[in-house]
Amino acid sequence: MSDSRDEQVEYLLAKLTTLYYGLRVTCQGLPVSITLPRATGPISELMEGVDRCFRISDDLPLPDDVRADLQMACLHWNTAADLIGLYATGMNGSKLRDEAAELAMASMQVALNSVLAWLDQE
Numbered sequence: 001m002s003d004s005r006d007e008q009v010e011y012l013l014a015k016l017t018t019l020y021y022g023l024r025v026t027c028q029g030l031p032v033s034i035t036l037p038r039a040t041g042p043i044s045e046l047m048e049g050v051d052r053c054f055r056i057s058d059d060l061p062l063p064d065d066v067r068a069d070l071q072m073a074c075l076h077w078n079t080a081a082d083l084i085g086l087y088a089t090g091m092n093g094s095k096l097r098d099e100a101a102e103l104a105m106a107s108m109q110v111a112l113n114s115v116l117a118w119l120d121q122e
Contacts (some may be wrong), residue, residue, distance in 0.1 A: 005094070012084045016077070019108055020046060023073060026112060027053055029119050030070075044047050047081055049075045062118075076108035083106055086095040 020039050027034035034056065036049040054074035057067055085103035086094070 008098060009084065012080075012098070012105075015068075015105055016080055016084060016101075019077060019080075019105055019112070020050075022109075022112055023050065023053040023077060026070075026073075026119070027116055031122070034060075043081055043085070047078050050077050054078075066115055066118045069118075072111040073108045073115065076104045076111065080104035080108065 008069045017039050020036075024036040024039070027036055034053050035055060037045050039046060045118070051074070054071050057070050060070075062070070063121065079102045083104060086097050
């Protein structure tokens with residue numbers, strides 16, 4: 001892997017970790033708290049936790065639009081994690097995966113901000 005790719009992977013993973021922390025804190029503040037794993041384990045464990053959050057969010061006492069935003073945040077986070085993994089391994093089209101991961105994380109942030117805005121009103 002080239003130095004520039006190493007640097008980009010490091011940047012993407014740092015951004016993904018920051019967003020994960022935001023998701024984790026948000027989930028703890030839900031009417032029925034969801035505890036996601038600490039961001040110290042393997043990415044696969046974090047992805048499993050985010051997937052579990054997505055699945056159990058159907059059972060939370062949330063308005064439909066807030067639930068949809070929470071689920072979108074989970075899906076976009078896991079999508080970004082997948083894309084970063086493919087980018088890091090140098091799969092064909094890696095620049096496209098880098099950009100797609102960036103867009104997935106931006107979309108995740110927008111959805112998460114909507115959930116946070118709802119929590120602030122509660």
